[in-house]
Amino acid sequence: MTTTTPSSGPLAGIKVLELGTLIAGPFCSRMLAEFGADVIKVEAPGVGDPLRQWRVLKDGTSLWWSVQARNKKSLTLNMKDPQAQDIARKLALEADIIIENYRPGVLEKWNLGYEDLKKLNPATIMVRLSGYGQTGPLKDLPGFGAIGESMGGIRYVSGHQDRPPVRIGISIGDSVAALHGVIGAMMALRHRDVTGGRWNGKDGELRVAGQGQMVDVALYESVFNLMESLVPEFDQAGVVRERTGGALPGIVPSNTYTTADGKNIVIAGNGDAIFKRLMLAIDRADMANDPQLERNDGRVPRTEEIDRAIQAWCSGKTIDDALAILQAADVPVGKIYSVRDMMTDPQFLARNMFEQHAFADGTPIKLPAVTPKLSETPGGTKWIGPELGQHNAEILRSLGYDDAQIAQLREDKVI
Template sequence: MSAATSTDAERPQARPLDGLKVVELGTLIAGPFASRILAEFGAEVIKVEAPDGGDPLRKWRLLYEGTSLWWFVQARNKKSVTLNLKHPDAIGALKKLLAGADVLVENFRPGVLDKLGLSEAVLKDINPSLVIVRLSGFGQTGPMAQQPGFGAIGESMGGLRYITGFPDRPPVKVGISIGDSIAALWGVIGALMALRHRDATGGRGAGQGQTVDVALYEAVFAMMESMLPEFDVFGFIRGRTGNIMPGITPSNTHTARDGRHIIVGGNGDAIFRRLTTAIGRPDLAADPSLADNAGRDARRDEIYALIDAWVAAHDGDEVLRVLGEADVPVSRVYSIEDIAADPQYLARAVFETARLPDGRTFKAPAPMPRLSETPGRTDWIGPALGEHTDEVLKGLGYRAQDIAALRAGGAL
């Protein structure tokens, strides 16, 4: 195990989820991201992986010495246990593990757990106070429940892809797996609310467990602001508008003389007056027809053309300086290189330094959200496949010879 930012001499700070035991039956993004957040804030997360390779995320994107750098972050603070879930002895070990758990996080296709003999009825019999977080493409019910669904499908069906991009081009994706990440966050929120209810009804072993059913498409749809009521009341179908926000003007991306892309948000009434004064158009600041958002939006093409021209006549740094001094929300569009060197990021300790198995250090995102008294932390990076199998099974009462027999028989 490789510690991240703390030293052995420091006393570990209490975390809000200390003492919570979470079993993860998940691969790739949504389920593992949810349990990662729980692990960062103190939960003991036991990640169950297939012995023949484990989570595919171990090999996704850029690899360092054969292992994904993404894996080292996504699986931090987790214990890796290998169980061949096609083997009855492995299912027996999993049942023992679940009997003492607080939360199960799983993102199998609906029906898979039932085929393994782990239906919700069985899980409730094993552990009535268990909180079961189920993340899937389309949820546990409905005509599409059995269909496979990745984040891209959830983003499409949830409405996000339809409104992302420019009106004269096909829809585009956000540059990350945003659908999976949103679903994971809903999963964490649901788990914490369900645990609150369990504790209020008797706590671990006695309180009422329940199921948190998160569908990727619904998780994305829940973020779609006023799209549904606008359609239902006015028949309005929001479409792709590029970088502008129709109905909220001005807010757009502009290109400076040196090629930098600059975001300018001048859509507040007072902000708009400061913006137009700063770019040499005090007449617009004094124009009563532009005093509110409705008036500005009616003339948005004119306003955007003026801001475009002003930004294009200046280098990016000058645009940032002038508008910053005028107290107008402004930023260049950051690459990861910009992020890694930015003083605001550095001052807020948004990054932490972690250590790879060979001793090399690397920067990783620090745990979020930021808590003043019980912050999250990284205790170790993503583990080797099966690194904690023996430790966890011994904690369940298995002897060394029992574990050796399970391994020889193909259960591990």
């Protein structure tokens, strides 16, 4: 475990304006902040991002906030006020990337939509994350991650066939959408740079510049993008993939099994050579040498038989013994980790997957380390999630506001 002092990062010098709440938009900008981007997060005065009060709290603030808002600067703006909209517009025109996850049309009401800003800055890159995207008959409906997961297909295939679909225990739809937003932002940034670079005409003069664009991320489409061979299987074979519990349908064997000490173990012996090693390791030479089982297409019709054989072997072994035997046989195998397992696991520790930081009062806190790992320009945590409005004066001064004007904005409840 380490306390990181990150390099400037590969995104040093990139300015990001975050106009979003909760998960998808903030997670997108969080990743940019982790790799050096200067991220300004706009929050509502008095209450801030609702995520500040989600899940487990410390002194009234979510522990999740420490991670989701790390390296960001907090600016409070009452976006219903024209003065606040003017401040946001100034920041947007200076930004390389704008990230927002309001319902489609909200920014347009404030004259902050993509087309509005593009007229003033042709290099504008705006990442828009919403439930259904910026077009289509459903675009105006509220679309949370759970809805995106359902419509995108992942809920339908999650769980056991004889029970209703289940959700994964995290907000996977929002997070997957955020990752698509990061990918889109990086591609748009690359395109902008190769077509002329950043526009920086603060005096309002329209200058030759690189081409910006809108990155339209729909939650349901981001989930849909993960669904592997779902579409061609249905189109060509009429196959509707169903729930299969812990197994991976059509790829055999790959399932979850229970050991003698009541622990769960995942075994993925679906490669042809791996399958043979697995069968020999569990003392089933008959199956290892069965010509019908040499290839996956021969194993699929005998899935239940293969799973019964593996389960029978696991039932006679503790999880530690099973892991040792199968790892020695070079078979992909692993236990199912809880966070308690992770915090003491040698692999997690060797990879420095935890960072040690502290709250303002000095109380220590561990955070997950930044991924992916870059060899020359790694990301890291400069500070944990900020206090609400912590950077108001700093940001407003950078826009030319003096202390008297800032005090007036505070009195007018603009900030």
